[in-house]
Amino acid sequence: MVDECALTFETGRDKRLLVLPAWFDEANKLRRTTVEVMHRLDLSGIDSFLPDLPGCNESLQPLETQTLASWRTAAKVAADHFQATHILAVRAGALLDPGTLPGWRYAPSGGRQVLRAMIRARTIAAKEAGREETTASLQERGRAEGIELAGWNLGSALFADIEQAAPPNDTPLADITQADIGGGALWLRAEPDEDPEQADALAAIVAIGMNAQ
Amino acid sequence: MSAEAAPKAEAPAGLAPSRTAIDDQLRAILCDVLGLDRERVEDFDNDTGLFGHLPELDSMAVAGLLTEMEDRLDIIIEDDDVDGEMLETYGGLLAFAEAKVVES
Known part of the structure; x- marks a missing residue:
């Protein structure tokens, strides 16, 4: 510890x-x-x-x-x-x-709500920058390899845990x-x-x- | 978890929520997001600029706004729903919310 x-x-x-x-x-x-x-x-x-x-x-x-x-x-x-x-x-x-x-x-x-807003912020920012990122693709990436959302580097384990947590x-x-x-x-x-x-x-x-x- | 005295977009069984109820809800959410007095937000009209006009309304704030709309209006907002037009003015956002509530 x-x-x-x-x-x-x-x-x-x-x-x-x-x-x-x-x-x-x-x-x-x-x-x-x-x-x-x-x-x-x-x-x-x-x-x-x-x-x-x-x-x-x-x-x-x-x-x-x-x-x-x-x-x-x-x-x-x-x-x-x-x-x-x-x-x-x-x-x-x-x-x-x-x-x-x-x-x-x-x-x-719940964890789903936490991620929903952070993922949405990322898809909106991407759209503004002319890139296309979808919620589904970001969720997949989060579970598989982890993802940076709103400046936080979430590992795949934490991402998957949070998705399920209530x-x-x-x-x-x-x-x-x-x-x-x-x-x-x-x-x-x-x-x-x-x-x-x-x-x-x-x-x-x-x-x-x-x-x- | 909604703000105090925020009217619920509920209507008698079988009837869609009234446009006024949706309008009230949307203004209440904008009060919370923008930190404005109710009176200021009451003055918003269809042409009042939002995303791109209010510097504090960045992508994180818009994400919070849309997520709160989902919860309070009991709608689901898809990626493809989110575009510049619906976010640009209060009227655009209200028209979007009304269409979603009818659809749900």
Whole structure:
């Protein structure tokens, strides 16, 4: 196991939240809101931890060699390492739910949805550049040899894993929908944006839940 | 997972969703994608330029827009459906969405 970086609000408190972040482009668009939620939780007496997924952000590992299993292992190892008592999974982060801790998943999404938008971005960009790439041919290539989508080099194993992955039905995590939070979904925003009210709402749900226990 | 108060493009059983419902849905999605107030997007008319006119609407943003249209309007958008004409103006995108909803 190689060490990974994590952004932490850590003062040794009893209530300890592991955040499983959104993936790829959505990770960028939701990073600020995610950290803003952690900052609010810190003020509510909760430690929180946002690890880099292997192959992403500051990770020294190559993304191409990751698999869904290696990411799930990383999530479990992070939960143990930080002695997490709760989990907040964001979007596709729900696919890494270890199933052993209580908590929440915010607008969970399946792997198919993750790939659909990234593949479509590539076909649109290709069309603009006068090249023809089809969804079917990109999917085939992804499964066979891996593929670069929106700047991320996905290996064939991770691509095939993600295509099949859906958030588990049987989970100790409670769902938080965008309607619960209010406002427009920030992962859809063409330019990364922030919304303090959304961070307030998400942090309030988590803080009330954790402090009630 | 739709935005708050976004009207669903649903109609009484047996009837296709009204054009108004599709128009409302499409404007709600554009609010989310472009980060604009509802009032600004209400001012969009058929000739309002989208892809190629709004610099923030790059291929990733358009991909997100189309994917969200699939989910909220319950349609499937094929590769061949996506062309400059349908993405160029609000009217083009609305006409496309209406045709897809009728087809599905």
